[in-house]
Amino acid sequence: MKTIQITAPNLEETFNQLQNIFAAEYSVDFKEHTLKFDSDLGYGTIKGMKLKGAISFIQFNVTFATDVKLVFTTPKQTLVNFAYCSEGKIEHSFNNRENRTELETFQTGILSNINEETNCLYFSRELTTTASIIGVNTASDTNDINMINEQLRQLFITDRTEDLAYVSSYNLKIAEKIKQLKAIKQEGVVRTLLVEGLVHVILALEIEQHSIDKVKRNQNTGSLTSKEMSAVKDLSEYINNFPETNLTVTELAHKIGLTPSKLQEGFKLMHSRTVNDYIRDVRVTKSEELIKTTDMNISQILYTLGFSSRSYFSKIFKEKYNCSPSQYKAQNKLAATA
Incomplete structure (x- = not known):
């Protein structure tokens, strides 16, 4: 397995590190960062954008030639990450733990570091994977903080004593929004506004799915495979x-x-x-x-x-x-x- 350590403090530095590791073509269109790579490690595209409300968005569309583990350094009790897999599968663990949380196609996961300082993402070799991660910074000293961030902090961080790794039921509505993201042809500020709008919709759908699952936790939902x-x-x-x-x-x-x-x-x-x-x-x-x-x-x-x-x-x-x-x-x- 190829282990890749990412120690960058922000989105821009994250992409700079990934560019060096993947020997990737790197471009920035207004606020959107894009890496395209085709090497011995594999091929694909990684996109990312910093949005209002202390929100970041990263999307992977990758096929690796070997098993890959991405290790991100993350402050404790700060970020709530919403992960979604629309193709293939991804796995997650905190701080290199053996126990992994698996997201299958059309599943969303909510991840928050309470005790650990790293998030590990695992990609299987020769498996085309499309996955997105929306990170919401809920730190009280963040200038871009708002009421939504504080509500997410109360819901997923406050009063928790263990790291949070929640996997939801299947959700196809989010897959449709991911498809719309990939279909955006505009560039510059227009593209940024369209992406930002869809990311907020995706975030809302992921939070909604968590609420639905809480209500139906003890019911037989008859979910499709x-x-x-x-x-x-x-x-x-x-x-x-x-x-x-x-x-x-x-x-x-x-x-x-x-x-x-x-x-x-x-x-x-x-x-x-x-x-x-x-x-x-x-x-x-x-x-x-x-x-x-x-x-x-x-x-x-x-x-x-x-x-x-x-x-x-x-x-x-x-x-x-x-x-x-x-x-x-x-x-x-x-x-x-x-």
Whole structure:
């Protein structure tokens, strides 16, 4: 196993150390640090950004040729780290302990040093891993401290006598936000604002998942396996790419090897709605895009997206956009010629 010690006091120095270790290409775009490497150690990208509210964000998209352990020096009773694995797996321990906490795909973990001064992250060789870590500094002497930081300190640090390593249930909503992060094409300040907004959403979802787990701790939640969750995610992408699909729930479930009940469970977890409601929402959203970006008339859009009833389409479009499709098309046409 390759052990890499990171003793940097801040994000910038962390990336400077990683650049030297990985012999990586290093760039900074406004506030975002990016390392790209392809060496005997492996290949991949590491990104990081310092955000408002004493928050830092690091994202790994890496494949190592050997087992790798990253050891970060961390002040006691200061940081609350929210880790999420959207591909592969990562493991964590405090101060080189033998006992490790494993995060599988689609799981989030909450980590806080109470007694120890190091966080160790373990990456398995030849396993492509995408993982993100949001660190919140709750130190009372931090200038950027706010009410949220103090609440996190009360929740995850104050009155604790042991280091915290909590692993949540599976959460696909966070995976969708990570995907949106990776899809951002803008640069400079616009990119920074978009990343910052999504990171705050991810942080909120991770805290929410912890609260949900506390309520359901003694209940049988019937959670899907990571493989089944991944299948639901793939089907969601299929529906987004082919919203005109007229397959039934049973046929869609068979397509990915799940039962209809498990498919519905996955969609409620990931999208907070049933499969049919999700298809309907995707179609309406796509129809709005087509109205704005094409010369297709309403009937052509209906046919393209698989709607069979114009009156039904008008009804659900109005529910979402507060006007009929024809009115929306007329307004956009007027705006384009103004």
